[in-house]
Every structure is written in C-alpha cells, then in structure tokens.
Amino acid sequence: MSALLEVDSLSKRYPVTRRGLFRARQYSEIRAVHNVSFRIEAGETLGLVGESGCGKTTTARAILNLVEPSEGVVRFQGRDIVPLFKENDRTKVLQVRRSLQYVFQDPWLSLNPRWTIGETLKEPLRVHRPEAPETWGARVEELLRMVGLEPHHAWRYPHEFSGGQRQRVGIARALAIEPRLLILDEPVSSLDVSVRAQILNLLVELQDRLGLTYLYISHDLSSVRFISTHVAVMYLGKLVEIGQVDALFTRPRHHYTRALLSAIPMPQPGAANTRIVLQGEVPSALRRPSGCPFHPRCAAALPVCAEREPLLTAAAGDDHRMACHNPT
Amino acid sequence: MLSTLASAADPTPMAAPKPLIEVQDLKVHFFTRDGVVRAVDGVDYGVNPGETLGIVGESGSGKTVSSLAMLRLVPPPARTVGGRILFEGEDLLTRTPKQMAALRGRRIAMIFQNPATSLNPIYSIGAQLSEILVWHEKASRRQAEERVAELLNLVGITDPLTRLRQFPHELSGGMKQRVGIARALLCNPALVLADEPTTALDVTIQAQILELLADLQARFHMSMVLVTHDMGVVARMANRITVMYAGRVCETADAATIFSAPQHPYTRALLESMPRIDQSYSRGARQKLPTIAGRPPNLLNPPAGCRFHDRCPEAIADCRRILPVETAIAPGHTVSCIRRGSPGIAA
Numbered sequence: 001m002s003a004l005l006e007v008d009s010l011s012k013r014y015p016v017t018r019r020g021l022f023r024a025r026q027y028s029e030i031r032a033v034h035n036v037s038f039r040i041e042a043g044e045t046l047g048l049v050g051e052s053g054c055g056k057t058t059t060a061r062a063i064l065n066l067v068e069p070s071e072g073v074v075r076f077q078g079r080d081i082v083p084l085f086k087e088n089d090r091t092k093v094l095q096v097r098r099s100l101q102y103v104f105q106d107p108w109l110s111l112n113p114r115w116t117i118g119e120t121l122k123e124p125l126r127v128h129r130p131e132a133p134e135t136w137g138a139r140v141e142e143l144l145r146m147v148g149l150e151p152h153h154a155w156r157y158p159h160e161f162s163g164g165q166r167q168r169v170g171i172a173r174a175l176a177i178e179p180r181l182l183i184l185d186e187p188v189s190s191l192d193v194s195v196r197a198q199i200l201n202l203l204v205e206l207q208d209r210l211g212l213t214y215l216y217i218s219h220d221l222s223s224v225r226f227i228s229t230h231v232a233v234m235y236l237g238k239l240v241e242i243g244q245v246d247a248l249f250t251r252p253r254h255h256y257t258r259a260l261l262s263a264i265p266m267p268q269p270g271a272a273n274t275r276i277v278l279q280g281e282v283p284s285a286l287r288r289p290s291g292c293p294f295h296p297r298c299a300a301a302l303p304v305c306a307e308r309e310p311l312l313t314a315a316a317g318d319d320h321r322m323a324c325h326n327p328t
Numbered sequence: 329m330l331s332t333l334a335s336a337a338d339p340t341p342m343a344a345p346k347p348l349i350e351v352q353d354l355k356v357h358f359f360t361r362d363g364v365v366r367a368v369d370g371v372d373y374g375v376n377p378g379e380t381l382g383i384v385g386e387s388g389s390g391k392t393v394s395s396l397a398m399l400r401l402v403p404p405p406a407r408t409v410g411g412r413i414l415f416e417g418e419d420l421l422t423r424t425p426k427q428m429a430a431l432r433g434r435r436i437a438m439i440f441q442n443p444a445t446s447l448n449p450i451y452s453i454g455a456q457l458s459e460i461l462v463w464h465e466k467a468s469r470r471q472a473e474e475r476v477a478e479l480l481n482l483v484g485i486t487d488p489l490t491r492l493r494q495f496p497h498e499l500s501g502g503m504k505q506r507v508g509i510a511r512a513l514l515c516n517p518a519l520v521l522a523d524e525p526t527t528a529l530d531v532t533i534q535a536q537i538l539e540l541l542a543d544l545q546a547r548f549h550m551s552m553v554l555v556t557h558d559m560g561v562v563a564r565m566a567n568r569i570t571v572m573y574a575g576r577v578c579e580t581a582d583a584a585t586i587f588s589a590p591q592h593p594y595t596r597a598l599l600e601s602m603p604r605i606d607q608s609y610s611r612g613a614r615q616k617l618p619t620i621a622g623r624p625p626n627l628l629n630p631p632a633g634c635r636f637h638d639r640c641p642e643a644i645a646d647c648r649r650i651l652p653v654e655t656a657i658a659p660g661h662t663v664s665c666i667r668r669g670s671p672g673i674a675a
Contacts, residue, residue: 051530162623192386193557194620197601201616219530226603226617246608263535264605265560269583277539278532281500 002078003039004213005063005100005181010036010072012055012062016286030285032058034237036072037312040181040230045207045214047228047245049221049260051282055237056217060183063215064100076100076181098128101174105186107166111158117144117169118154124176143172148202164195168202175206181213188223200226221264225249230319233257236285236293239312243320253315253327256294292325300326347374347414348551349398349436349519354411356393356402365627367406368394369575372654375519380545380552382566382583384559384598388624389572391555395521398553399436400428416518434464437512441524443504447496453480453507454492460514479510484540502533506540513544520545523555538564559602563587568660571595574625574635577654581661591663593640594620633672634665642667650674 012033017024033055040046048056062069065085073080076096084092104110111120121140129135141151147168158166167187174182184203188196200223206212218224224231225245232242233256241254252258262276280297283289289296295305302325310323351373358365368390375381385391396402398413400420413420415436420428432438440446448456457479458472467475473492480488483506496504505525512520525541526534542565545552554565562569562583569586571578571594579592590596600618609615622639625631631638637647650672654664666672 051532164623192624193559193598194386194601195623197603197617197619200603201619204616221531222603222605225605225607226609246610249605249608259532261605263531265535265538265558265564266606267559267563267599267602267604268587269563269566271563275535277535279536281502281533282530 003075004042004077005215006039006073006075007059007063008037008073008075010059010062010074011070012058012067013070028286031237031288032285033062033069036234036237036239038232038239038242040213040215042180042213043207043211044229045216045227047224047231048215048217048234049219049224049231050234051219051260053236053282053285054234056234057185058237059234060102060185060215060217064097064102064183066102094128098177099180100183101177101179101181102183103167103170103174103185103187106190107163107170108158108190110170111166113158115157116154117149117156117158117161120158120169121154121173121176124173128177139176143176146175146206147172148198162195163191164199167191167199171199171202171206175210178210179212181215183215183217185217186219187216189218189220196223203227221249221261233260236282236288238293238323240294240324241315241320241322242312243315243322247320253320254294254322254324255298255300255328257322258328259297292323300328302326346376348377348416350374350412350414351394351398352412352414354394354397354413355409356390356397356406357409358406360405360628363628366630367575367627368397369627369630371411371572371575371577373570373577373580375551375553376568377518377551378545378549379567380554380565382554382556382562382569383572384556384562384569385572386557386624388574388627390575391572392523394572395523395553395555398519398521399432399438400425401432430464433460433512433517434515435517436519436521437515437517439505439508439512439520439522439525442528443501443508444496444528446508447504449496452493452495453499457507457511457514460511464515475514476510479513480507482513482544483507483510484536485510501529502536505529505533505537509537509540509544513548513550516548517550519551519553521553521555524557525554526561527556527558534561541565559587559599571598574630575627576635577662577664578636579661579663579665580654581658585658585661591657591661591668592665593642593667594636597639597641646672 010033014030014032015026016028016030017026036059050056061067063074069082074082081096084096118140121143122136125136140154144151144153149168188199216227228245231245231248233240235256241257252261259276259278278297291306291308292310295301304325310325312321312323315322354368354371356368358367371394383391397408402408454473454476457476461467461472461475477488480491485491485506526537556562566583568582570580573594578594597620601620603617620639625635633648633650634652637643646666650666652664652666652670652672654662655670656662664670
C-alpha cells in the first residue's frame with residue numbers, strides 16, 4: 001500500500017542570532033521539528049498531538065511549505081513535493097496546493113472581515129479554476145450546503161456568524177477545490193463544547209462522503225481519540241510515539257505519552273487514581289536536553305537516555321512505533 | 329398543580345451546613361447601545377465552608393460575570409441590578425466601596441485565568457505581592473517579603489528569594505500561575521474564586537496546578553469557587569457543581585450526582601456531547617457524537633420560558649411559556665426544569 005502522504009526525516013531549524021559588529025552571527029539554533037517521519041494512508045486520519053511548542057504546527061506548515069523545511073522529504077502520492085516549492089513553478093505549486101488544504105485554528109482571524117462569505121469561498125476557485133467563472137456561484141452554494149450552512153449565507157459577512165459557523169466556512173473554503181488531504185490545525189479548540197461536537201461530526205461525515213484524508217492537529221486528546229485512526233505524539237520537536245488510535249490510548253509505550261494521557265482530568269469524579277504528574281516543565285528548545293529530550297522529566301530514565309537519542313522503532317507490530325530506551 | 333410540586337420538592341432541612349457565601353437571585357445586566365443584555369438573570373448558589381463549588385457552562389452562560397459580581401467587580405457597561413450576596417452573614421451588595429476594598433484580596437481572593445496578563449509586568453514578583461500585605465495587614469516591607477517568600481515556597485516555586493527579584497516575563501506560564509495562586513493565598517482568604525485557572529496551560533502543567541490547588545485547599549480549609557468550561561477539571565476538583573446556561577442555573581448537585589445521574593436535559597446533553605479519551609470510536613460502526621442542536625440564545629432578547637427550550641430534546645409546549653424555578657428534587661440536588669417537577673413562573 002502506498003501512502004497518500006509520507007513525511008521522511010522532516011526537520012525545521014531556526015537560527016538563533018546575536019547582533020555582531022557588522023552582521024548578525026548565528027550562535028545556536030532551535031530545532032523546532034527534528035527528524036519527523038510518518039505516513040498517512042488514503043482515508044485515514046492521523047492525529048498529531050503534543051503540548052504547545054512541541055512542533056506540531058510547524059510540522060504541518062512545513063508539509064505545505066508555509067515554512068520552508070530545512071531538511072527532509074515530503075512525498076504526496078509518491079512524489080517529493082519539497083523541490084516543487086523550491087523551484088517555485090506556479091503551475092506545479094498550484095497542483096500540489098489543490099490536493100493539500102489547510103484549515104486554521106482561529107475562525108475569527110482566518111476569514112477576511114471585509115469579504116462576504118461568498119467572496120471568501122470564491123477566492124480558491126478564482127485561483128484554481130480561473131477558466132470557468134460561471135461555475136463558481138453554483139459551487140459556492142454546494143459548498144455551503146455541504147458544511148451545513150444555507151446558500152443565502154453567501155451574502156453575509158464573517159462578523160454576522162458565530163464561531164462554529166465561521167469554522168464551517170473555513171472548512172468549506174478548504175474543500176472548494178476538492179482536495180485529497182486536509183490539514184486541520186486545532187479546528188475545534190476555540191469552540192464551545194456543544195458546538196465542538198457538531199464540527200467533529202461534520203468532519204467525520206465529510207471524510208466518509210468525500211473520501212478525505214486528514215492530518216488532525218490538536219492538544220485536546222479526547223477529540224483526537226474520536227476522530228483519528230492513528231495518533232502521533234510529539235515532544236520538543238521530536239516524534240516520540242506513533243500508532244493506531246486504540247492501541248496508543250489503551251497501551252501507550254512511551255513514558256511521555258503515558259504521562260500526557262494520565263494528565264487529562266476525566267469527566268468522572270474520583271477517576272484520578274493512576275495519575276502520573278510530571279515534575280518540572282518542558283525545557284526551552286534553546287536548551288534541548290542531550291539524548292532523549294524527555295529524560296530529565298522521565299521517571300524511568302536510564303543513564304543511556306542522557307547520552308544517546310532513541311530512534312523510532314517498532315514497539316508492537318509495524319504499526320506502533322516509539323522512541324524510548326526503556327519502554328513500559 | 330404548582331403547589332403540590334413545590335411541597336413534594338421541599339428541601340430537607342437536615343443538618344444543612346451554613347454556607348460561607350450565598351448568592352441569591354443575582355441579576356447582572358449589561359447596558360449596551362443595542363439594549364439590555366441579561367447576562368446573569370436570577371442566579372442562586374452557595375458555597376459551604378471548606379468546599380469547592382464548580383461552576384460550569386459555555387461562553388456567555390454568565391459563570392464568570394456572576395463570580396466577578398461576588399467581588400463587586402463587574403465591568404461597565406454591566407451593573408448588578410438585583411439579588412443579594414451574603415458573605416459571612418452580610419450582603420456584599422450593600423457594602424461601601426471602601427468596605428469592599430478591605431475585603432478583596434483579604435477575605436475573598438481571586439485567581440485569574442491568564443497568568444500572563446494578571447501580573448503587573450513592570451513590578452518584580454516580590455514588590456507586587458508584598459504590596460498586598462502592606463496594604464491589608466499593615467505589614468512592614470521586610471515582614472511582607474518574608475511571608476511572600478514563604479508562600480512562593482509553598483506553591484512549589486524553588487529558590488523563592490531569587491524569584492522575589494524577578495519580573496513576570498522571566499517566568500514560564502506554569503510558574504506565573506503559581507505566583508497567581510500564592511498572591512491569592514497571601515492573606516489567608518476564606519474564599520478563593522478561581523476563574524479558568526488552568527485553561528491557558530498545557531495539560532501536564534494543568535495537572536500540576538490542579539494538584540497544587542487541591543492540596544492547598546485541603547491544608548487551609550478554604551472554600552473555592554472554580555469557574556470552568558472543562559468537565560474534566562470540575563470532576564477532579566469540585567465537591568458540588570452548578571451548571572449554568574444563558575444566564576440561569578440549570579442544575580446544582582454534588583459532583584458524583586452531576587456525572588452519574590444528571591437531571592437537567594442541558595447537563596445531560598453537555599456530558600454526552602464530549603468525546604472521551606477512555607472510549608473507542610473505531611471505524612466500521614463510526615459513531616457520531618450526540619450534539620445539542622442550534623446555539624445559545626442571544627441574551628439581548630432571551631427566549632420566553634425556559635432559556636434552553638429551543639434546543640431541548642424534551643421540550644413541551646409549556647417550556648416556551650414557563651420560566652422554571654430551581655427546586656430541590658433530592659437533598660442537595662436542585663434542578664430548574666418543569667419536566668423534572670420544578671415550579672415555574674408563567675410569562
């Protein structure tokens with residue numbers, strides 16, 4: 001089976017500079033994303049989880065070249081797309097962007113307040129389907145219906161909508177040009193619980209109906225459990241564990257995954273008996289620990305953990321992999 | 329009809345502890361250009377000594393505004409237009425501003441949502457925390473700093489003497505929230521209001537802060553009001569829970585009852601609509617989450633009758649007409665829904 005999207009040793013480094021006498025001198029670097037590899041088969045949903053600053057959004061942005069990857073290969077339908085962006089060949093870039101679309105976290109910031117919803121939804125069509133402007137109107141109507149809005153909403157402005165409705169517009173915009181894969185960056189985090197469920201259901205329904213593949217980024221693990229088929233956990237720019245959703249939630253192998261899962265307060269009084277409370281905080285990416293980045297906070301750390309960085313290896317079957325010298 | 333319901337639902341008078349603070353029929357309205365927004369419209373709840381009351385609800389439910397009203401801190405254009413807030417037997421709404429100033433931070437303290445914006449960036453941690461003790465307890469600077477250092481240590485900040493000289497920007501988010509907690513505890517308050525104290529934090533840091541709060545509360549026997557939208561957080565922290573919707577209370581009960589036997593249709597729907605990390609949603613039988621149709625009403629013009637009626641799966645014709653009044657259906661369990669026997673006020 002060939003994966004729809006394959007990310008191989010993707011890294012993004014930012015130089016840290018200090019103003020010198022004549023020019024800035026680089027004295028260090030931040031490894032925002034470090035050697036991340038995963039694949040997503042068509043029709044699957046990979047949930048990418050981790051705490052703020054772990055590099056999950058940077059990973060997603062590097063896939064779409066919204067930030068330029070420092071290293072690594074991003075294969076979409078078998079073809080490395082990183083060089084396409086580097087060549088900056090407009091037709092080829094548009095081709096890739098047509099299949100890979102992004103839904104942003106904040107529906108308040110990601111819609112142009114001076115455009116009607118219809119104009120917002122027409123914009124991708126204007127770019128990607130310039131040859132048939134007469135079809136745009138019908139397509140906008142179809143898109144609005146698809147996400148549970150009404151055709152007359154096309155004449156409204158973003159401020160007239162609630163957060164949930166705006167997020168529906170954001171999804172419709174991403175779907176306008178019939179992409180294969182959607183990158184969903186915290187699409188429900190800014191929404192209230194009751195609205196969150198509506199949007200999650202909509203995403204599942206659209207996936208089934210249109211055969212979409214999702215990369216779902218979130219720090220909210222309950223929504224990840226609901227929507228994902230596979231889950232990848234990141235810590236300080238590194239992928240520490242990846243596997244099928246049920247296996248990863250019921251039998252996490254990496255100590256960080258375990259701590260992360262047990263840190264979530266359950267909506268059930270008195271359920272908190274096996275809680276692992278991690279000591280300390282995530283270290284700054286500037287002072288990345290040696291070896292395994294998690295070792296200073298890990299209860300099961302061995303001397304080797306401070307020396308050698310563990311690589312992602314099979315834990316149980318090919319599907320479940322983790323990077324730990326002393327897994328549970 | 330109403331009288332029989334009311335008598336059947338009489339609250340049992342057995343050994344009810346005297347609440348430390350009691351909010352009665354509180355009304356806070358926002359007087360905007362477009363009209364009056366009835367953000368809190370007849371809310372009752374009480375907090376017993378040593379207990380944590382969790383107030384949950386979605387944005388706009390009035391949970392934050394009602395807790396700010398307890399400190400008389402509702403921001404303009406909002407005004408508290410009715411009700412009573414009894415704290416240690418006195419109505420806070422009749423107190424003078426000077427009396428309130430003497431109370432805030434001393435008897436009732438607050439932990440804010442965003443530790444980054446609730447600390448003053450231009451004063452050191454030591455300066456802004458000891459100021460509170462100098463103001464309230466007429467402590468000397470040196471005594472005050474000693475006490476601040478002691479509290480910083482208590483909330484898990486290592487090397488407090490160094491931290492006293494540091495500024496907020498030098499601390500991480502979790503550390504800032506620890507400082508926020510230390511600040512609230514400086515004067516040994518009887519009641520702490522915590523408004524979404526962990527919402528801005530990552531889950532592993534949230535776990536640390538919740539553990540700290542639970543530990544401190546038990547140690548100092550404080551009462552706490554915990555305002556949050558996160559059902560997991562209230563389940564972990566609260567003894568009793570009040571669920572709010574559109575400026576009204578739906579249901580109040582002990583935490584176990586709210587989760588195991590919720591009575592109000594909104595509480596039920598809210599709990600059901602949350603995905604759970606301990607449940608498998610595998611393919612094949614790809615389930616959908618139960619949802620609450622529609623969205624919360626505009627409080628400029630709230631619906632007549634029960635404010636939840638247009639989204640409620642159990643609504644009957646009367647729900648559109650009758651505003652339900654909270655009533656006890658079991659000891660310590662009050663519900664405001666005419667389908668659960670609450671009396672109501674006809675529109």
